[in-house]
Amino acid sequence: MNSIAPNQFTSTGDFPPALVLNADYRPLSYFPLSLWGWQDVVKAVFLERVDIVQKYERIISSPSFKIELPSVIALKEYVHQVRNPAFTRFNVFLRDKFTCQYCNKAFSATELTFDHVVPRSKGGKTNWENVVAACTKCNFYKANKMPNKLGIKPFKPPHRPNAFQLQENGRKFPPNHLHHTWTDYLYWDVELELDEKNQ
Numbered sequence: 001m002n003s004i005a006p007n008q009f010t011s012t013g014d015f016p017p018a019l020v021l022n023a024d025y026r027p028l029s030y031f032p033l034s035l036w037g038w039q040d041v042v043k044a045v046f047l048e049r050v051d052i053v054q055k056y057e058r059i060i061s062s063p064s065f066k067i068e069l070p071s072v073i074a075l076k077e078y079v080h081q082v083r084n085p086a087f088t089r090f091n092v093f094l095r096d097k098f099t100c101q102y103c104n105k106a107f108s109a110t111e112l113t114f115d116h117v118v119p120r121s122k123g124g125k126t127n128w129e130n131v132v133a134a135c136t137k138c139n140f141y142k143a144n145k146m147p148n149k150l151g152i153k154p155f156k157p158p159h160r161p162n163a164f165q166l167q168e169n170g171r172k173f174p175p176n177h178l179h180h181t182w183t184d185y186l187y188w189d190v191e192l193e194l195d196e197k198n199q
Helices: 038-047 088-093 138-141 163-170
Strands: 018-022 050-061 066-075 111-118 131-135
Touching: 018 138, 038 050, 038 066, 088 111, 088 163, 131 138, 138 163
Parallel strands: 018 066
Antiparallel strands: 050 066, 111 131
C-alpha cells in the first residue's frame, strides 16, 4: 500500500471522527466513546493497522489517492483492557452512574462531588471502598459526620470496580451524537425486540 501522510489530503471542512473497535469488534471504550479523528484514522488505514468496517458517504483525497472516509474501524491486533481502573473522581462518578449515593438522584459530572463515607477526620481513607458520588446538598448535610449518626447510608456500598463494570455503566450514557453506522457496534449485544407477527 502506498504511504501517504494524512496532511497530504485536501480538507474542505471538518470531517467526522470514526468509532474505534477492538479486534473483537467491541468499542475500546464506551465512556468516553472511543473515537479517532480522521487524520489518525487515515494514517492507521495506510499503515494497515485497522480494518475498515463502515464508511461515510464522503471522500477525502490527496494528489494521488482517494479514499472513502471510514466511519467505523477495527484494530487488527487485540488491545487488552486495564483490569484495575485508576481511582479518579470521574471513575467514582461513573461507578456510581452519576447518581448521588445519599438522595439517589442523577446529576451531571459538574454537579457532583465525592464524599468520604467514613470522614477523613475519623480515620476514613480516600479509596474505592470509602468514597462515593454525592451532590453538593447531601455532601454539605453530611459534612464530617458518620452516616449512621444521621440515619443515612450510601444507596450502594462503595466498592472497587473492574474495567468491565465501568464500561457497562458507560454504555448507559451515550454521547449526544451517534452516527447511524456506529449503532450496531455499540448496542450489538442488546436483545432485539421481536416483531409480534413472528413470535
